[in-house]
Amino acid sequence: MFRMVKTEIWKLKRYHMIWAGVFLMLLSVLLTLFSTTALDGTVWTFSFFTEQVIKNNATTIFPMCIALIAGYIIAREGKDDTLKSIMTIPVPYSSLLWGKLLVCALLSLFFGLVSAAFTVIAVFVMGFPGISVTSVLQTFIQIILNCLFLYFAVMPVIVFAARIPNGHMLGTIIAFVYGYGGMFAxxxxxxxxxxPVTASLGLISYRSYDPAVHWNVLICLFSxxxxxxxxxxxxxxxxGNVPVKAAKKHKKTTTKKGW
Incomplete structure (x- = not known):
């Protein structure tokens, strides 16, 4: 399993889709910055800005983001026509899939780190009050762990889509609706x-200081x-879904009669 994970990490170097994940993490912060322009009397502080970034990650951006990238990584073997060669090795497809899922878990931690860094930079640029070493550390811990837990929540969608040939785009759509449902939940x-999407917020004690917010950590953990x-x-x-290429039909050449 260690060799599989190591191999998948090496493969990430040629996947430009990773930059799409970085861009989506930046987009989450930019959407939050856009909401600060609303003149509704809200007092924006570092902690409140972080909470809004976490909410945007959970309900709109990250489930779709990680489902898209994980599905792309899993489906790439079929598109590159390398799956049939891999399946000749005496390694079960489930082990290959677990290796890719573990790498995607590491990617979730990386995207959480990127999102937290963008959040802190945005606060410095905007000059929101309340920033301190403790608050910055809390921001990094909460955002990174939230991205990991959100990945766990979306994993069934990712694996289900992997069972369908070229189903990663369908999985991305389902993950977006799934994450957006957290607003109603x-x-x-x-x-x-x-x-599961909102349970990830409970596991990081999102807004637990608010008396109106009640998290049951045990139920969130069971979820x-x-x-x-x-x-x-x-x-x-x-x-493993090895794509079968349709054989080209050769046209019959008709011989001309006569000289």
Whole structure:
């Protein structure tokens, strides 16, 4: 498994799709900056800005982002016509899939780090009050862990889409709707703890200082365990989809009669 993960990390060098993930992390921060221009009397501080970035990541940007990139990495073997060569090695397809999923987990941590860095830079540029060493450290921990937990929440969608030939785009659409559903789930305390996307917020104690916010960490943890178990079932029952190229039909040449 270690060699598989190492090999997949080396493959990341030729995947330009990773830059799309970095851009989407920047987009999340830019969307939050755009919301600061609204004249609604909101007092923007470093902590409040961070919370809005986390909310945008969870409900609009990150589920779609990681589903797109993970699906692309998994589907690339079929598009590059290398899957049939890999399947000749006595390694089960489930192990190959686990290796790719572990690499995507590392990518989630990387994207969380990038998002946190963009957030801190934006606060310095805008000059929002409340920045300190403790608040910066908390921002990095919360955003990085939230991206990892969001990846866990989206993993069943990623693996399900991997079972369909060229299904990574379908998985991206499902992940976007799935993440956007967190906005509606957050309106109910019980549903917010059960729904995996919002449960990721509970595991990082998102806005836990607010008396109106009630997180049941145990239920949030069970929600993450449930999606990991569903992912494991999908992985162990998955089979490699080796694309079959249609053979070209040769046109029959008709011989001319006569001289």
């Amino acid at each position: 957050s309106g109910n305390v019980t549903l917010a703890n059960i729904y 993450m365990i449930a999606v990991l178990m569903i992912t494991a079932v999908f992985v162990f029952t998955a089979k």
